[in-house]
Amino acid sequence: MPCLVSAKKWLAESEMCFSGGIPNSSAGCARLATRLTPQASLESYCPILPGLPDDVAKYCLALIPRSYFPVMGTVCKRWMSFIQSREFEAVRKQAGKLEEWLYVLTANADGKGSHWEVLSHFGNKHHLLPPMPGPVKTGFGVVVLDGKLLVLAGYSVDNDNGTECVSSDVYQYDSRLNRWMERLNELERKRFRRERMRASINRPPTPDADEQQAREPAVIEIINVKMVESGEKEKLKELLRERLIECGWRDEMKALCRAYAKKKGRNNVTIEELVQVITPKGRASIPDSVKTELLQRIQSFLTSVVL
């Protein structure tokens, strides 16, 4: 099964102010509908709320809690596309209505399969996401972009005969409409394959090469290539190095190595052996704050790449 993954969603700012979005002069007047009847509006132009300037209507919709979005999305095409738009997110942010979400992949109570849950910082309520579409998958990559949770690649498992095969599917969960959809066009598929091939050449050696490790998700590798190409990876490495020295992690590892060498006898220790022994401990003892910082850096990098 895939490991527990969490990803941070957008931050919320609780400021009740939206002066940026609303023109405060005659520009607003000019666009103002003079009558309430929908006939007053131009035929080609479809207002969000007939009779109200769109700026006002957008603000109205932004004030409605998230749980009503799916219903709102079925009112008309204009509403649906607005709810899915980046602008909607921006207006909600201005209205102080953005929440922070934590996506958690959890195993089902019966031990078979898994499901996504959402923890929000508003109280301790947690939501269940609808089941992911497509075949059962494992070893996939996860990233949150632009208010959407993306589940990328991995291995799909055939329930009947238990065979696994590599998958290049990308599923996207839209938090606003509470729905999953597949998202990958032909162009993306091609790029995906190309980058994956390149990535597998540059793949770093994994210290403990058991089966689980050997089939790491391919998308991680794509991201890896992007990171290397842009030089961001070096920067992140440098940052990680600094942080690990700062928090004493490096000294701790040093001490562990020394202790191990002492125990086994200085001449009987090989580098490979040392790496194998120390790696799990090292991975486990990295402080959460360091992980969070790096995760955020990677996240903002990915956002900039995707934009």
Place this chain on the structure above:
Amino acid sequence: MVGVKKKMVTLVSSDGVEFVVEKRVAEQSLFIKNALNEGGVEEKVMIPIPKVTSDTLSSVLEYCEKHASATEFQENEIEEWDKEYIEKADLDLLYYLLQASYSMSIMGLMELGAKKVASLIRGKSPQEIRELFNIKNDFTPEQEEEIRREMQWNYE
């Protein structure tokens, strides 16, 4: 002090009705405030408020008067007043108030109105929303069914 003359301005609604109000009341609208600043200090100020009828303007000014003297009241008193004020507005007036507050830049009133609209949308079915706000359903029945199926709402 008694006898000190308060600064007054005259607002003219779209249907030509004049409203004489205190400057501090009128300045609840950023639109008027800017207009006054640009015009400099004059003895007699007349400001036309295009596209806002006298009925709407009198209701808008009721809001402005209350909020111009907001410091004299407790915060929850103002909140209560706001609630009552917007509660008694029907959908037509609500729309007029929103339009007026938008064109006159009265942020507080616009926020109040928008919250009311949001509360009207909340908890209604798509069809109820369409009927209330006069929105045309441009989905085909098949599309609607598909969306509904995909959007099964698992939240409590």
